[in-house]
Amino acid sequence: MTPGSPQNQAMMWLINEDERFLCPNEPDAVRIRYSLAVFYYSTRGDTWLECSAPDDLSDPADVATANASCEIEPLPTSGSDAWLTPSDVCQWGGVVCGESGEVQLLDIGK
Numbered sequence: 001m002t003p004g005s006p007q008n009q010a011m012m013w014l015i016n017e018d019e020r021f022l023c024p025n026e027p028d029a030v031r032i033r034y035s036l037a038v039f040y041y042s043t044r045g046d047t048w049l050e051c052s053a054p055d056d057l058s059d060p061a062d063v064a065t066a067n068a069s070c071e072i073e074p075l076p077t078s079g080s081d082a083w084l085t086p087s088d089v090c091q092w093g094g095v096v097c098g099e100s101g102e103v104q105l106l107d108i109g110k
Contacts (some may be wrong), residue, residue, distance in 0.1 A: 010037035017057050018090055019086035032103060039106070040083050051093030053084035072107075 002008055022030050031068055039045075043050055054066035066082035072093040079091035090097035096105040 006038050006041035010034055011043040011085070013037050013041075013084060018084070019057060026028055036089050036092070036103070037084065043108075048083075051080075051082050053082055057084060057086075071109075 011034065015032070016039060018033070020033065022033060024030070040053070050072040051070040052066070054062040056062040063082070063085050065088055067080070067085060067087075070080050070082045070093045072080065079087070080093050081087045081091045083090070083092045088101075089095055089103065092099060094107040095103060096107060098104050
């Protein structure tokens with residue numbers, strides 16, 4: 001609950017900005033999305049050279065531009081969308097998921 005902490009930033013994003021609108025009856029999906037958002041904020045994702053979240057998450061054009069510029073060389077099973085976008089977390093650049101949708105690996109590069 002500490003303002004400005006990665007955990008607080010992730011919670012505020014999930015509640016106020018995330019366009020995915022997960023239902024509370026999907027606790028695993030909410031926890032995974034929150035955990036990856038904490039990772040993003042903890043590692044200063046806004047300064048990443050690849051797959052950083054768009055400036056305006058509510059603007060579809062800004063999201064499309066961010067996704068198009070996410071040119072991380074993904075593993076065969078990872079996504080290529082920018083982080084914190086409305087897509088499933090398995091579509092975010094560098095996130096590798098298993099067949100049932102569980103996150104198995106984060107390929108964050110060098």
